[in-house]
Amino acid sequence: MSVLEVEHLSVSFTRYTGGLQQQKVEVIHDLQLRIDEGQIVAVVGSSGSGKSLLAHAIMGILPGNAVMTGSMRYKGEPLNAARQAALRGHEISLVPQSVNYLDPLMSVGAQVRASVKHKDPLTEQRKVFERYQLAQGVERQYPFQLSGGMARRVLLSTATISGARLIVADEPTPGLHHEAAQETLRQLRELADEGCSILMITHDIESALHIADKVAVFYAGTIVEVALTADFAGDGQRLRHPYSQALWQALPQNEFKPIPGVQPLPGELPAGCLFAPRCAVAAADCCDKRPDMRELRGGTVRCFHAS
Numbered sequence: 001m002s003v004l005e006v007e008h009l010s011v012s013f014t015r016y017t018g019g020l021q022q023q024k025v026e027v028i029h030d031l032q033l034r035i036d037e038g039q040i041v042a043v044v045g046s047s048g049s050g051k052s053l054l055a056h057a058i059m060g061i062l063p064g065n066a067v068m069t070g071s072m073r074y075k076g077e078p079l080n081a082a083r084q085a086a087l088r089g090h091e092i093s094l095v096p097q098s099v100n101y102l103d104p105l106m107s108v109g110a111q112v113r114a115s116v117k118h119k120d121p122l123t124e125q126r127k128v129f130e131r132y133q134l135a136q137g138v139e140r141q142y143p144f145q146l147s148g149g150m151a152r153r154v155l156l157s158t159a160t161i162s163g164a165r166l167i168v169a170d171e172p173t174p175g176l177h178h179e180a181a182q183e184t185l186r187q188l189r190e191l192a193d194e195g196c197s198i199l200m201i202t203h204d205i206e207s208a209l210h211i212a213d214k215v216a217v218f219y220a221g222t223i224v225e226v227a228l229t230a231d232f233a234g235d236g237q238r239l240r241h242p243y244s245q246a247l248w249q250a251l252p253q254n255e256f257k258p259i260p261g262v263q264p265l266p267g268e269l270p271a272g273c274l275f276a277p278r279c280a281v282a283a284a285d286c287c288d289k290r291p292d293m294r295e296l297r298g299g300t301v302r303c304f305h306a307s
């Protein structure tokens with residue numbers, strides 16, 4: 001069953017360019033995504049491509065000056081602002097990218113306990129702190145007293161304890177040492193195996209492949225491919241989009257081959273396919289029109305020539 005469906009999502013900001021001049025800049029374009037029950041979908045892609053904005057759009061916490069179009073459905077029903085507010089922090093939980101999301105004036109134990117709805121808050125908080133190896137005294141501490149890794153485990157505790165059915169984890173592992181990061185990923189997989197759906201944003205493709213069911217590849221504000229985890233293998237021939245293949249080949253453990261050029265900035269996008277200027281196999285039509293998302297070999301791709 002599909003838990004989250006995102007259809008034709010676009011997000012823009014209004015930029016003031018001196019005086020009364022305004023410019024509308026679109027940062028997410030016509031994005032499609034679907035997550036099924038108990039599935040982990042990893043979202044990978046370069047910095048500034050719009051991954052966190054996607055997370056914030058799903059949670060309903062985009063900044064006030066953002067304009068969103070398109071639609072989202074959660075468990076088959078429209079996910080509008082009112083429903084997002086009702087489900088946020090309980091059924092749908094965010095592990096934010098920045099530890100600055102913690103309230104600096106509240107002990108971390110109290111913050112985590114605030115997410116417990118039906119059970120005993122203190123018992124649940126202590127259980128989850130034990131699970132994430134946070135010593136008992138930590139519950140009385142304030143965010144500024146914690147290391148980055150500890151703060152991150154507090155954020156994870158909040159999402160885990162909330163009983164969420166959908167967790168949006170925005171870079172859950174940076175700042176954790178290798179073992180703690182692996183343990184966190186294992187715990188996310190465990191939650192998914194218990195039926196929770198997880199959207200995991202990450203820079204670490206290699207780790208994501210250990211736990212994800214599908215991988216969504218983000219480029220310049222849209223998802224260009226949704227691949228099966230098994231497609232990331234060998235020289236990447238099973239991947240559908242030239243950018244996914246280039247990203248895979250750029251990894252140190254593969255060919256370590258850099259991708260020429262840079263990702264276009266929002267507001268300066270090419271008219272055709274967003275990847276065309278850097279694509280080794282782009283043809284004339286790629287520069288004129290933007291390809292739609294289409295199904296291919298059990299995944300989806302936004303490329304005219306993928307086969």
Ligand SMILES: Nc1ncnc2c1ncn2[C@@H]1O[C@H](COP(=O)(O)OP(=O)(O)OP(=O)(O)O)[C@@H](O)[C@H]1O
Nearest residue numbers: 013027046047048049050051052053054063097266
């Ligand atoms: N409040 C805002 N106003 C205007 N533009 C914004 C705003 N927030 C984000 N953007 C722009 O949206 C784009 C996407 O940002 P986002 O934070 O989603 O990227 P990201 O993929 O999460 O990057 P990273 O991997 O570094 O976390 C960036 O170009 C950024 O400049």
Ligand code: NI
Nearest residue numbers: 051052053097
């Ligand atoms: Ni981000």
